[in-house]
Amino acid sequence: MYRGVTTRVAAIEPAELAWQRAYDEHWPDVFRFALAWTNDWAAAEDLAQEAFLRLWDQRNRLDWDRPVLPWLLVTTRHLATDRFRRLQRRLLAPTPSPSLDADPTARARWLDVCAAMDDLSSLERTALVLTAVQGATYDEAAEVLGTTAGALRAAVSRARTKLETA
Amino acid sequence: MEPNDRTPKSDRILDEFKAVTANPPRPKVAPRRSPLRSAGSSLGLAGAGLLAAALVLAVAWMGRTSTTGVGGDGSPSPSDIAVAPSVSPSDVASPSVEPSLSPSPSATPTDTPAPTATPTPTATPVPPIALCDPADLRARIVSWEGAAGSRIATVTVKNDGSTACAMPTTARPELVDGDDAILAKGDAGSMTSKTTTFEPGSTLRTLVEVSNVCAQSPKAPITVWFELEPDRTLKAAPKSASDETVPPCNGPGMPAAIQMHPWSR
Numbered sequence: 001m002y003r004g005v006t007t008r009v010a011a012i013e014p015a016e017l018a019w020q021r022a023y024d025e026h027w028p029d030v031f032r033f034a035l036a037w038t039n040d041w042a043a044a045e046d047l048a049q050e051a052f053l054r055l056w057d058q059r060n061r062l063d064w065d066r067p068v069l070p071w072l073l074v075t076t077r078h079l080a081t082d083r084f085r086r087l088q089r090r091l092l093a094p095t096p097s098p099s100l101d102a103d104p105t106a107r108a109r110w111l112d113v114c115a116a117m118d119d120l121s122s123l124e125r126t127a128l129v130l131t132a133v134q135g136a137t138y139d140e141a142a143e144v145l146g147t148t149a150g151a152l153r154a155a156v157s158r159a160r161t162k163l164e165t166a
Numbered sequence: 167m168e169p170n171d172r173t174p175k176s177d178r179i180l181d182e183f184k185a186v187t188a189n190p191p192r193p194k195v196a197p198r199r200s201p202l203r204s205a206g207s208s209l210g211l212a213g214a215g216l217l218a219a220a221l222v223l224a225v226a227w228m229g230r231t232s233t234t235g236v237g238g239d240g241s242p243s244p245s246d247i248a249v250a251p252s253v254s255p256s257d258v259a260s261p262s263v264e265p266s267l268s269p270s271p272s273a274t275p276t277d278t279p280a281p282t283a284t285p286t287p288t289a290t291p292v293p294p295i296a297l298c299d300p301a302d303l304r305a306r307i308v309s310w311e312g313a314a315g316s317r318i319a320t321v322t323v324k325n326d327g328s329t330a331c332a333m334p335t336t337a338r339p340e341l342v343d344g345d346d347a348i349l350a351k352g353d354a355g356s357m358t359s360k361t362t363t364f365e366p367g368s369t370l371r372t373l374v375e376v377s378n379v380c381a382q383s384p385k386a387p388i389t390v391w392f393e394l395e396p397d398r399t400l401k402a403a404p405k406s407a408s409d410e411t412v413p414p415c416n417g418p419g420m421p422a423a424i425q426m427h428p429w430s431r
Contacts, residue, residue, distance in 0.1 A: 019198065020196070023197075028187065032183075032187045053198065081316060081375060109186050110186045112182065113186055116179045121311060122311070129180070132177075132180050133180055133183060151312075
């Protein structure tokens with residue numbers, strides 16, 4: 001089961017509290033999604049923060065009875081694509097992140113993963129992470145990524161093939 | 167990664183991805199804006215002053231982010247997410263939830279993970295080598311991907327020349343059809359004097375995002391050109407001779423948009 005999609009925030013709670021709960025619960029999911037899309041740690045941190053800022057701005061207009069994670073992921077994708085010049089600081093190589101640089105072991109492990117996944121497109125990486133790591137169904141992942149379940153399935157297949165043959 | 171030969175390599179990579187991101191770093195300050203309305207009522211003049219200062223910083227930061235490209239609203243469109251009638255202000259005013267002037271990222275730009283540009287050693291303003299000649303470069307579109315209201319092309323370029331040259335980190339992208347009609351043209355400001363050394367035989371790649379192309383019946387093949395500088399244009403080979411990939415027309419009254427990611431290795 002895709003934990004994030006089924007997570008709900010009670011409607012009777014004030015919007016600020018609902019936002020805080022969403023932040024506490026979904027920050028890792030949003031960060032991981034952004035990281036899969038960009039393959040760039042620092043950019044993912046930026047995108048995830050921006051997504052939660054947008055959630056904050058919209059908190060009084062959202063239907064908190066509905067799962068909030070899809071909204072966050074779609075927002076993150078829009079930020080990463082429609083506004084992807086924000087990532088221009090990525091320039092020629094993934095940029096370092098102060099939070100990651102503080103832990104050399106984690107940084108080294110991430111760089112290995114980053115290199116392994118670098119040949120995948122954003123869609124392939126994200127499709128794979130959503131379904132294989134986050135536990136989303138193909139339909140759920142396709143909805144978040146604005147594509148069809150068939151295309152999503154194909155992207156996952158391509159991603160796995162690329163990783164196996166890299 | 168677990169040294170298990172029977173585990174598919176892709177699974178091992180995904181396991182490592184999951185492990186590395188198991189506890190991703192959270193911002194030092196929760197990414198929300200200062201609750202002016204609810205906090206202001208209980209903080210008096212001092213609080214109001216602090217709030218005003220925070221607002222000034224927030225506005226300054228917003229201005230800076232817009233210049234770096236955050237400009238529009240990346241939130242899902244109404245079709246993407248259900249929006250309910252607004253929660254009444256009385257329902258959300260909760261001093262216990264917002265007990266203090268929790269500084270937002272807007273007010274503390276130094277706390278955010280580097281929205282500022284990170285210098286890179288390759289962004290050399292004055293390269294000691296000649297600017298790349300498009301005649302020595304071979305560019306091609308390797309894929310198109312769909313995104314919300316836009317299309318993203320992955321483009322590679324190989325230096326077929328015999329010497330290293332200076333490649334502008336970004337250029338002015340254009341979406342062009344089979345009749346050389348320009349369907350979308352990027353900002354002139356995309357052309358930059360910053361360059362990266364492009365070694366012979368090596369390959370760079372970029373992403374080009376195009377949206378809102380409303381041209382009627384563009385002729386195949388669709389491709390992307392890069393104006394490195396005036397009168398020096400790099401033309402990418404289309405993905406296929408029959409490729410008709412164009413993004414959807416989101417609004418006929420709005421101009422088409424195209425932008426590129428800096429070239430990367």
